Amino acid sequence: MYADNAQLQPDSWLVTAGRTSEPGSPLNVPLVPASNFIIGGKREYSRDDGTPTWEALEQLVGGLESGRSLAFASGMAAIAAVFDQLHAGASVVLPDDCYQGVAGLVTAGADRGRWSVQRLALNDTAGWIDACRCSDLVWLESPSNPLLGVADLEAICAAPRKPGAIVAVDNTFATPLNQRPLDFGATVSLQSATKFIGGHSDLLAGVATTKDEAFWHALRKSRELTGATPGTLESFLAVRGARTMALRLERAQRSAMVLAERLAVHPAVELARYPGLPSHPTHATARRVLKGFGTIISFDVHGGAARADAVCRRTGLIHHATSLGAVESTIERRAAIPGQEHLPPSLLRLSVGIEDVEDLWRDLDNALNAATT
């Protein structure tokens, strides 16, 4: 009953996925708040069997990533379901720069003796290829949060693995429109749908996608047993948001390139990090593995934490707020977050939204100039 994505480009798929063509049924995905269903059909209880609304989100993301998806309560819930697959004493390898929630989950598990952890730099391709041979879970995040390192996923995902090893990629920053880890050979690709898929800062959701049927069933069992199920309204909103995702990403990404180039030569800026800048340490890899360079820029201002905080206070159109991937631009000093003190103290992470690029630049330039005088 669902549209077939095989013939469609991703931007068309985003608009049509999850809809039914049944005469008389609603054009949009129905919001079905249900814990239980009349016995005898394909669903009895939603925590075990899903709902039509969760399934529409799963269909949409699965088509984008070329796999089978499962929706979760949040990005972290989807990520935790992957870690839930590990046996006691497993070995995990993690990037030295990654989302702080994942680092926290891994550290907490290691402290309880659940697994051992090795950290690697994202650009250490040879190190990652070696790690595939001896680790049970190879966890990648590329581009990484917040330093925007880019891994050579093509090489790493194709490397020989320890039998049963999982290669997982947190694909949140790239989105399935810029990078498709399953095509490179990853076991599972993760999305915080809270970010670009939802795109409006009004929901929490996560999606895990895999081509491996047995792994999909194992993840679904985890979701059932831990109760990490997505909200129905959240799934509806995520689908609603995803309809415009290709347009939002295209616009914000174009603006991000312009802003990154200007930030790189701004006198108040010490260093601008953006995978699209030729000066970026992994720019060559980014050109090869990513379709687009994304909408996040991390830049360090001269004058340390105090000046960076002043910049955040002085922007107007750009909101001083955490999170990313939404229609509105947000800025935040990452080292101000507990547990993130290892980051450069004046690093500001800017998530570029869909506002007019010249309005964004005026706001940023004013804030940078005011904060430096």
Ligand SMILES: *Cc1c(COP(=O)(O)O)cnc(C)c1O
């Ligand atoms: C936000 C984020 C997550 C966590 O997602 P939630 O939906 O907040 O649980 C994981 N990875 C990355 C890269 C993120 O940006």
